[in-house]
Amino acid sequence: MLVVMRSDATIRDAQRVAAAIERRGLTAKVTPGQERSTVGVIGTGPLTELARAVNALPGVERVVPISRPYKLASREFCPPSTVIDLGNVRIGGPEFVVIAGPCAVESREQVLLTARRVAAAGATVLRGGAFKPRTSPYAFQGLGHKGLRLLEEGRRECGLPIVTEVMEPGQVAAVARTADILQIGARNMQNFPLLKEVGLAKQPVLLKRGLSATIEEWLMAAEYIMNEGNDEVMLCERGIRTFEPATRNTLDLSAIPLVKQLTHLPIIADPSHGTGHRNLVEPMALAAAAAGADGLIVEVHPDPDAALSDGAQSLSLDGFSHLMRSLKPILAAIGRPLAVCSAERALLASA
Numbered sequence: 001m002l003v004v005m006r007s008d009a010t011i012r013d014a015q016r017v018a019a020a021i022e023r024r025g026l027t028a029k030v031t032p033g034q035e036r037s038t039v040g041v042i043g044t045g046p047l048t049e050l051a052r053a054v055n056a057l058p059g060v061e062r063v064v065p066i067s068r069p070y071k072l073a074s075r076e077f078c079p080p081s082t083v084i085d086l087g088n089v090r091i092g093g094p095e096f097v098v099i100a101g102p103c104a105v106e107s108r109e110q111v112l113l114t115a116r117r118v119a120a121a122g123a124t125v126l127r128g129g130a131f132k133p134r135t136s137p138y139a140f141q142g143l144g145h146k147g148l149r150l151l152e153e154g155r156r157e158c159g160l161p162i163v164t165e166v167m168e169p170g171q172v173a174a175v176a177r178t179a180d181i182l183q184i185g186a187r188n189m190q191n192f193p194l195l196k197e198v199g200l201a202k203q204p205v206l207l208k209r210g211l212s213a214t215i216e217e218w219l220m221a222a223e224y225i226m227n228e229g230n231d232e233v234m235l236c237e238r239g240i241r242t243f244e245p246a247t248r249n250t251l252d253l254s255a256i257p258l259v260k261q262l263t264h265l266p267i268i269a270d271p272s273h274g275t276g277h278r279n280l281v282e283p284m285a286l287a288a289a290a291a292g293a294d295g296l297i298v299e300v301h302p303d304p305d306a307a308l309s310d311g312a313q314s315l316s317l318d319g320f321s322h323l324m325r326s327l328k329p330i331l332a333a334i335g336r337p338l339a340v341c342s343a344e345r346a347l348l349a350s351a
């Protein structure tokens with residue numbers, strides 16, 4: 001249930017509504033808005049009686065039932081779009097964000113070269129996996145903590161914030177000391193103890209859609225994180241498993257505008273895992289931007305054929321520069337500027 005306050009209601013009016021909700025053993029969440037504030041109700045309880053009582057309070061315009069099983073994540077609950085502010089980059093606002101880097105951190109040379117080149121081509125966030133969720137136990141599992149240290153060097157090199165995956169609840173504190181954004185991978189989308197743990201972290205979370213997850217299951221996973229107090233969740237459409245073997249996954253483009261309608265959270269498209277093929281990454285990246293994604297996450301490697309993971313879907317450094325050039329007319333057509341990281345701007349200016 002959501003209580004919409006009148007545009008002339010005071011913050012005290014909203015607090016009075018919150019107190020009425022909390023007296024009934026429910027949780028209230030006040031969201032101040034530019035036009036009007038709202039007070040969300042979380043929990044189960046005597047909602048009919050509560051709606052009647054709240055409707056009679058000063059400053060209340062109307063009480064809206066929330067039809068979705070996810071509450072905090074729903075657009076009904078919080079009509080303005082969430083903008084996640086990393087300090088030097090904003091995600092979910094008018095600017096379009098590009099996250100780029102290797103699937104896995106492999107060596108200092110690989111990370112630093114990729115970091116420099118993706119930043120120079122216009123990326124705003126550096127990606128790289130230190131802990132890798134591999135299908136085969138015999139495949140490269142990532143450099144672990146050493147990989148985190150190399151990512152920190154990459155950040156110093158290019159000035160970009162870092163996103164990296166965390167796979168276990170017990171790893172969250174260590175990964176959060178390095179990461180500016182914590183990634184929850186597709187295979188862990190319903191690892192509920194992990195979702196709760198990143199819900200307690202201070203960093204924003206990039207929540208990938210599970211391999212076979214419905215949109216509702218994905219948004220319920222976001223709800224787990226938000227329910228612990230972390231509202232800074234960005235969703236990532238990375239393709240789902242279908243009957244089609246010609247691509248690694250089927251990038252669900254329709255999920256992008258749908259998720260924008262259902263939630264206020266930013267959505268990032270991953271055309272790398274979404275297709276599995278390097279030659280499909282650029283066309284699907286452009287399509288995702290045109291469909292309303294707030295940004296992209298793209299795998300880039302200095303020598304994709306020699307990559308220790310996901311080489312087939314990784315762009316070369318030049319391939320990434322090509323993608324960034326192709327993106328420009330699409331962003332101009334939809335009226336979205338490309339985000340520029342302020343630290344990166346400073347580094348480029350001093351170069």
Ligand code: PEP
Pocket residue numbers: 103129133184185186187208238273
């Ligand atoms: C990755 O980003 O490298 C990754 C493992 O992604 P996903 O969880 O979407 O498969």
Ligand code: MN
Pocket residue numbers: 103104273299309310
């Ligand atoms: Mn990968």
